[in-house]
Amino acid sequence: MRIFSYRHGDTPGVGVVADNESFVALGEAAPDLPKTLRGILEQPSGLERARDAAGAKRALKSLAGIAFDAVIPDPQAIWCLALNYKLHVEETGLTTSSKYPQIFLRMPCTQVGHLQPILCPPPAVATKYEYEGELAVIIGKGGRHIPVERALEHVAGYSCYNEGSVREYQGHNRQFGLGKNFEQSGSFGPWLMTPDEFGDPSKHRVITRVNGIERQNATTDLMVFGVPQLINYLSQGYYLRPGDVIVSGSPGSLPPHPGEKPPANTGGVYVPGMVQMKPGDICEVEISGLGTLRNPVAADAPATYQTSLFTPR
Amino acid sequence: MRIFSYRHGDTPGVGVVADNESFVALGEAAPDLPKTLRGILEQPSGLERARDAAGAKRALKSLAGIAFDAVIPDPQAIWCLALNYKLHVEETGLTTSSKYPQIFLRMPCTQVGHLQPILCPPPAVATKYEYEGELAVIIGKGGRHIPVERALEHVAGYSCYNEGSVREYQGHNRQFGLGKNFEQSGSFGPWLMTPDEFGDPSKHRVITRVNGIERQNATTDLMVFGVPQLINYLSQGYYLRPGDVIVSGSPGSLPPHPGEKPPANTGGVYVPGMVQMKPGDICEVEISGLGTLRNPVAADAPATYQTSLFTPR
Numbered sequence: 001m002r003i004f005s006y007r008h009g010d011t012p013g014v015g016v017v018a019d020n021e022s023f024v025a026l027g028e029a030a031p032d033l034p035k036t037l038r039g040i041l042e043q044p045s046g047l048e049r050a051r052d053a054a055g056a057k058r059a060l061k062s063l064a065g066i067a068f069d070a071v072i073p074d075p076q077a078i079w080c081l082a083l084n085y086k087l088h089v090e091e092t093g094l095t096t097s098s099k100y101p102q103i104f105l106r107m108p109c110t111q112v113g114h115l116q117p118i119l120c121p122p123p124a125v126a127t128k129y130e131y132e133g134e135l136a137v138i139i140g141k142g143g144r145h146i147p148v149e150r151a152l153e154h155v156a157g158y159s160c161y162n163e164g165s166v167r168e169y170q171g172h173n174r175q176f177g178l179g180k181n182f183e184q185s186g187s188f189g190p191w192l193m194t195p196d197e198f199g200d201p202s203k204h205r206v207i208t209r210v211n212g213i214e215r216q217n218a219t220t221d222l223m224v225f226g227v228p229q230l231i232n233y234l235s236q237g238y239y240l241r242p243g244d245v246i247v248s249g250s251p252g253s254l255p256p257h258p259g260e261k262p263p264a265n266t267g268g269v270y271v272p273g274m275v276q277m278k279p280g281d282i283c284e285v286e287i288s289g290l291g292t293l294r295n296p297v298a299a300d301a302p303a304t305y306q307t308s309l310f311t312p313r
Numbered sequence: 314m315r316i317f318s319y320r321h322g323d324t325p326g327v328g329v330v331a332d333n334e335s336f337v338a339l340g341e342a343a344p345d346l347p348k349t350l351r352g353i354l355e356q357p358s359g360l361e362r363a364r365d366a367a368g369a370k371r372a373l374k375s376l377a378g379i380a381f382d383a384v385i386p387d388p389q390a391i392w393c394l395a396l397n398y399k400l401h402v403e404e405t406g407l408t409t410s411s412k413y414p415q416i417f418l419r420m421p422c423t424q425v426g427h428l429q430p431i432l433c434p435p436p437a438v439a440t441k442y443e444y445e446g447e448l449a450v451i452i453g454k455g456g457r458h459i460p461v462e463r464a465l466e467h468v469a470g471y472s473c474y475n476e477g478s479v480r481e482y483q484g485h486n487r488q489f490g491l492g493k494n495f496e497q498s499g500s501f502g503p504w505l506m507t508p509d510e511f512g513d514p515s516k517h518r519v520i521t522r523v524n525g526i527e528r529q530n531a532t533t534d535l536m537v538f539g540v541p542q543l544i545n546y547l548s549q550g551y552y553l554r555p556g557d558v559i560v561s562g563s564p565g566s567l568p569p570h571p572g573e574k575p576p577a578n579t580g581g582v583y584v585p586g587m588v589q590m591k592p593g594d595i596c597e598v599e600i601s602g603l604g605t606l607r608n609p610v611a612a613d614a615p616a617t618y619q620t621s622l623f624t625p626r
Contacts, residue, residue: 077420082488096486103490105418107390109554125549144496144619169550173409175395175488177416182550183457236438237482237495239622241422306457309552 001051002291003157004191005037005069005113012069014040016054017191021063026050028059037192038072038243041140041156047194068113070188071159072138077244078106079234080163080180081134084224084249091252091271101225101233106163106247110181114189117298117312118164120279121182124303127265128167129185129277132250133208133216133285135201136161137227138192139244146235151228154240157192158201160285160293161247162208164277171268183310187285187295188245198290201227205288206251210275212282218251314364315604316470317504318350318382318426325382327353329367330504334376339363341372350505351385351556354453354469360507381426383501384472385451390557391419392547393476393493394447397537397562404565404584414538414546419476419560423494427502430611430625431477433592434495437616440578441480442498442590445563446521446529446598448514449474450540451505452557459548464541467553470505471514473598473606474560475521477590484581496623500598500608501558511603514540518601519564523588525595531564 002017014037015023026033026040030053033040040046082102083089089096096102112118120129140156164186170179198204201220208216225233230246253273256262263276277283279299286292301310315330327350328336339346339353343366346353353359395415396402402409409415425431433442453469477499483492511517514533521529538546543559566586569575576589590596592612599605614623 076422077494079490082486100485101490102486102488104488105420105490105494107418109389110551121550141620142622144614144623145616147618150618166550172413173395173415175415175417177392177414177418178547178550181390181418183552234491236616237434237479237491238423239496239619241622301457303458303549305460305463306552307454309455309554310457 001054001194001197002191003037003050004071004189005073006066007069008066012036016050018057018060022060023063024054024057025059025061026053029053029056036074038074041242047140047156068115068189070108070111070113071192072243072245073108075108075243075245076241078108078247079245080104080106080247081230081249082176085218085222085251086224087218087252088250092269094269101230104176104180106186107181110184111186111188112184112295113187114293116187116295118162118187118283118295119182119184119300119312120277120297121166121300122303126166126168127276128268130165130167130274131208131210131215131277131283132163132165133206134161134163134250135204135206135220135248135287136188137201137246137248139240139242142239142241144235144239146231146240148228148232151231152195154231155195156242157194158198158287158290159188159192160287160290162187162283162285162293162295163247163250167268183300187293189293190291193290207286209284210277210281213257215254215273215275216251217254222251223248314367314507314510315504316350316363317502318384318386319379320382321379325349329363331370331373335373336376337367337370338372338374339366342366342369349387351387354555360453360469381428381502383421383424383426384505385556385558386421388421388556388558389554391421391560392558393417393419393560394543394562398531398535398564399537400531400535400565401563405582407582414543417489417493419499420494423497424499424501425497425608426500427606429500429608431475431500431596431608432495432497432613432625433590433610434479434613435616439479439481440589441581443478443480443587444521444523444528444590444596445476445478446519447474447476447563448517448519448533448561448600449501450514450559450561452553452555455552455554457548457552459544459553461541461545464544465508467544468508469555470507471511471600471603472502472505473600473603475500475596475598475606475608476560476563480581496613500606502606503604506603520599522597523590523594526570528567528586528588529564530567535564536561
């Protein structure tokens with residue numbers, strides 16, 4: 001099953017993909033289910049009830065008529081991984097513990113859904129706005145001190161994540177902080193695919209493209225800490241909650257394509273083959289067997305004092 | 314005005330302190346106001362309407378009959394500061410940029426309210442569970458690229474924060490990650506005090522006590538980056554939203570009291586005079602002119618596999 005969050009005008013909803021053009025609107029097909037995907041995951045058999053309701057293919061709607069939201073717009077935590085692929089460690093020249101994963105956090109309001117614009121800062125603020133294509137893991141059953149061998153029982157499903165990063169701010173000081181939490185800088189979608197369809201999370205491929213050109217392409221077995229290890233580690237300190245997201249880290253870059261020159265600003269950590277996203281670009285993160293998260297890049301608000309939330313064009 | 318979030322049984326509410334024993338329940342006194350403090354802050358004149366409604370002193374209730382919640386239980390972001398007092402930088406021996414603040418994030422579900430238990434990990438998980446008494450700043454009017462000289466116009470009020478940290482996990486790798494986000498490890502309260510009563514945020518004192526013994530005592534003018542600078546910095550990348558929280562950093566430790574010995578575990582960063590919190594302790598964070606946030610310390614869940622959220626005793 002592929003299940004997702006959306007908005008139809010101002011009304012949020014949860015849908016189940018029926019085919020390439022249409023989906024089942026659960027608000028109509030299963031009116032007694034919670035109205036958010038996190039709410040559905042919080043119900044012990046929420047996903048099964050969604051699957052049953054979608055099977056009848058009532059309340060079919062066109063995918064073209066809605067706006068995708070982040071798969072879980074309101075998780076209680078988004079745990080992100082730094083330096084969790086060996087090539088990415090090597091290409092950045094950074095060091096990381098080999099014993100414990102490197103964890104930082106994103107705020108839910110910094111992410112958008114499939115096809116929504118992600119925002120590139122104005123040049124006066126920063127020029128190194130970069131993609132990170134990653135496998136996102138969504139928690140189903142809550143748990144604490146989850147053994148590695150039972151970890152995948154706690155997964156509701158998987159999705160694609162573009163963990164968009166503003167490198168200048170990420171490098172301002174030791175903690176990544178604001179550089180990983182710029183306004184609408186990341187994306188999460190298009191949908192949650194359940195484990196029965198997705199299979200083993202270590203047997204997939206993550207591909208990132210900018211304007212159709214491949215920039216990352218790696219298999220998920222190359223993670224330093226795999227999905228079960230990440231779940232075990234986080235649950236030592238924190239009750240992993242239904243709807244929580246673990247963004248499992250960025251693979252390395254492909255080398256520059258023939259004739260390509262480095263970008264204008266290579267300050268800080270410079271990775272050959274990495275390109276910087278600019279307004280007008282299209283960035284895609286594909287995960288094999290799951291689908292492709294696609295976002296246009298739009299210009300963020302100008303660097304002038306504003307007291308209302310910016311709406312990108 | 315002192316305004317706070319609470320629960321009466323399972324029902325959440327917002328109250329305005331009337332005197333030492335009682336408060337005005339806004340749900341009754343102003344039924345047309347939003348039902349959460351964040352919701353009130355999101356209304357352009359929400360705080361003024363709360364103040365007007367509380368002035369009539371209708372719907373007076375006893376403070377003894379409710380449970381304090383975190384001041385804002387559901388902020389969209391909690392921005393925390395690392396190493397923002399010179400003495401704390403020196404005592405830890407750590408380095409930090411002098412040009413940019415060091416920012417990390419906490420998840421709202423890791424914090425509790427005034428008088429609620431904060432959780433000490435079991436010894437099998439960690440033994441260095443430590444307080445950090447801090448001034449919390451709560452955003453009122455949203456804004457982006459906020460000039461330093463207008464920053465305080467965006468503050469709805471101030472509160473106390475105990476930014477409880479599990480040092481072993483904080484030190485596992487370069488990003489603080491899980492060590493700053495242990496289950497119910499922090500606290501935020503007792504209330505938001507509005508700027509008309511609180512005055513200049515750089516002219517206060519933060520005092521932390523464990524079991525009545527002072528462990529931190531510093532004036533807020535010693536912050537490396539003051540409240541206006543922090544607001545300006547964060548708003549360069551992110552639209553600061555009503556209800557967002559900036560936790561402005563921990564001051565240094567007082568020296569050990571005469572005859573005190575170091576704790577059993579001084580591994581990692583060891584700060585003389587810092588004591589580790591244990592179940593049965595009482596930890597207080599007082600901010601001059603504002604009040605005292607007080608929390609008992611309880612034992613967290615044992616280090617065994619669990620699938621439901623732990624309720625401390």
